[in-house]
Amino acid sequence: MDSQNSSRSCKNLFIAVVLITGFSAIFYMYYEPSVNWLNCPVAPKHDDDCRNICINALNRTNQIQIVNDNCSVNFTSVQHQLTQTEAASSQGDDLDTIILVWMWPFGQQFDLGLCSSMYDIHGCHLTVDKSQFNKAHGVLIHHRDIHGDLSNMPKLPRPPFQKWVWMNMESPTHTARHSNLNNLFNLTSSYRLDSDILVPYGRILENTGGKKDYEIPRKNKLVCWIVSNWNPNFRRSKFYGEFEKHISVQTYGNHFNKRIGDQDYTDVMSSCKFYLSFENSIHKDYITEKLYRPLSLGTVPVVIGPPRANYEEFIPASAFIHVDDFKTPKELADHLKLLDQNDNLYRQHFTWREHFFAKGGSFGLEHACYSCDHIRRNKNYRVVNDLNSWFWG
Known part of the structure; x- marks a missing residue:
């Protein structure tokens, strides 16, 4: 009896397995899978919408084939966009x-x-x-x-x-x-x-190629000054009024009815031994292109501005002459005449050029x-x- 029951049970189990297998085969042959649960419609109205949906689906496990079969967008394009999105996320602070x-x-x-x-x-x-x-x-x-x-x-x-x-x-x-x-x-x-x-209005930068011999431009003028903004109450105007009595100064600019262009400026500046780099007002750190442009063109600036110590926070001490180092405008004029006659003393104002160069700023x-x-x-x-x-x- 037990043997018959056992045989019947095995037969029933075999029939059940055959039926389930057959039903499954028929189901997958005729059933059209829905991917609504992926939120990716079979026939999306807009490729961009489907692309975003597919990207979301791609972030889930084992969804690549379903997305590829059901989204009406190029899978390679979708995968590329996903890669770009992940790259942007991983870069974080590297974004512009x-x-x-x-x-x-x-x-x-x-x-x-x-x-x-x-x-x-x-x-x-x-x-x-x-x-x-x-x-x-x-x-x-x-x-x-x-x-x-x-x-x-x-x-x-x-x-x-x-x-x-x-x-x-x-x-x-x-x-x-x-x-x-x-x-x-x-x-x-x-x-x-x-x-x-x-x-700053300019910078002193290191010669990255190492020490260099600097050739001073040829000079045919002693002292030069270019000025357009003239105010008789400025310190520089009052100083110049006394200074010119003791030394010859080549003057240019609107105030002196002798305007010069950019190319003329370069030629004139480099031909002067000294240039009056006089600021229009005196304030901490206010050191303008009036200093850096002569430095870059091989001319020694004579400055009116903040104290010497403030200048030396920006440029080498030997690169310039400060009017405050002299008791009177006449003493300054006599000193410049001495440098004009003594080439070795004059060249000391260019020793910094062996290791550095001057560069103007870009406003x-x-x-x-x-x-x-x-x-x-x-x-x-x-x-x-x-x-x-x-x-x-």
């Missing part, structure tokens, strides 16, 4: 930092794509497209172009990650003071050494690129609470 130049400084446009080639600063995207405001990591705003009522400043709410950069290269004497700028900016960019983003572009680099490297919160006291004192 966006700097919006809110207004061209003094209306002077510059090439927005030179950060990497000129300053070896990478991963920056400079733009003047104000529709990018909400995406911009930093907004560069030139002080001299700000309306007193702030009517030309950004009106949209500032994104929490965004930093506003105050840019200015004029001295406090020639910069209008706006009382409503406190707590408005996050960073400062100027010639001041204590700026968040220092951009606007340099601020934008270095602002980008600073914001890219510094993610901390920052605000300039009292801009007025810091800059104007």
Whole structure:
């Protein structure tokens, strides 16, 4: 009896297995699988929609074949987009930092794509497209172009990650003071050494090729001065009035009705033994192109500006002559005449050129690129609470 029951059970089990197998075969032959549970429609209305759906599906295990069979988009394209998305996610901070130049400084446009080639600063995207405001990591705003009522400043709410950069290269004497700028900016960019983003009017850079013999340009003039902005109350105007009584000075510029062009400037400057690098106002760190351009062209600058110690924070001590080192304009004139007669003494003012060279700055572009680099490297919160006291004192 037990033997018969056992035989019957085995027979029933075999029949059940055959039926299940047959049913499964018929089911998979005629059943059209639905992928609604993947949220990927069989016939999507828009390829872009399906592409996004398929990318989501690809992130799930074992979904590649189902997606490939049911999405009406090219699988290779989908897989490429997924790879790009994953790469962007993994790069994080390597994505471009966006700097919006809110207004061209003094209306002077510059090439927005030179950060990497000129300053070896990478991963920056400079733009003047104000529709990018909400995406911009930093907004560069030139002080001299700000309306007193702030009517030309950004009106949209500032994104929490965004930093506003105050840019200015004029001295406090020639910069209008706006009382409503406190707590408005996050960073400062100027010639001041204590700026968040220092951009001097020029730089002394090392000769990367090592020590070099410097050949001083041929000279046929003793002292030169180019000036257009003349104000009899400026210190430089008063000093010049006494100085010219004791030495011959070749003068150029609008004030002397002898304007010169860029090429003439280079020729004239390099032909002068000394140049009067007189600033129009005296302020800490305010050392302009009036110093760096003569240095770059092989002329010794004679300076009026902040104290000698401040100059020496920017350039070698032997590279220039400071009027404050002499008691009177006559003493300075006599010293320059001595150097004119003594070639060895004169050449001592060029010993720094064996190891360094002078380079002028690039107005606007340099601020934008270095602002980008600073914001890219510094993610901390920052605000300039009292801009007025810091800059104007």
